[in-house]
Amino acid sequence: MxxxxxxxxxxxxxxxxxxxxxxxxxxxxxxxxxxxxxxxxxxxxxxxxxxxxxxxxxxxxxxxxxxxxxxxxxxxxxxxxxxxxxxxxxxxxxMAHFKDTFVPLFDDNLEKYLADKPLHNLVDLDAGY
Structure with a gap:
């Protein structure tokens, strides 16, 4: 082999x-x-x-x-x-700049969620990731 x-x-x-x-x-x-x-x-x-x-x-x-x-x-x-x-x-x-990356993403996703719009980085629970 x-x-x-x-x-x-x-x-x-x-x-x-x-x-x-x-x-x-x-x-x-x-x-x-x-x-x-x-x-x-x-x-x-x-x-x-x-x-x-x-x-x-x-x-x-x-x-x-x-x-x-x-x-x-x-x-x-x-x-x-x-x-x-x-x-x-x-x-x-x-990551060295985790908060600088995470906070804007969270803020954007919160606004999308409240507006009933598609979110970034969704986890597919059926696939497991």
């Missing part, structure tokens, strides 16, 4: 019934050995035990994880102590 040639795999998947466990051992092994995995999507889209096993086996070089399959991450989780993992506290969505 030919492997995908990637040095980095970045997961930005939403958490839906279709993406639950998407990055499992089978998918993660379709990428050539030695890549780094970054997860800033949803923790439920990655099978943590599969990823940690591939890290332990040196198949995956490193992982940068902002979200986890189980949150909050337990204090005794091996993810905290692995030299191959950088764990951050679910902060990847923060």
């Amino acid at each position: 030919e492997k995908y040639n990637a040095d980095y795999v970045i997961n930005i998947l939403p958490g839906t019934k279709y993406t639950n466990g998407f990055f499992n051992k089978n998918k993660l092994e379709k990428i050539k050995p030695g890549y780094s995995f970054i997860n800033v999507g949803r923790g439920t889209s990655v099978v943590t035990s599969d990823l940690t096993q591939l890290l332990s086996d040196d198949y995956v070089k490193s992982a940068y994880l902002d979200v986890f399959e189980e949150e909050p991450l337990k204090k005794d989780s091996p993810l905290w102590h692995s030299p191959k993992i950088v764990a951050t506290p679910h902060i990847s969505g923060l």
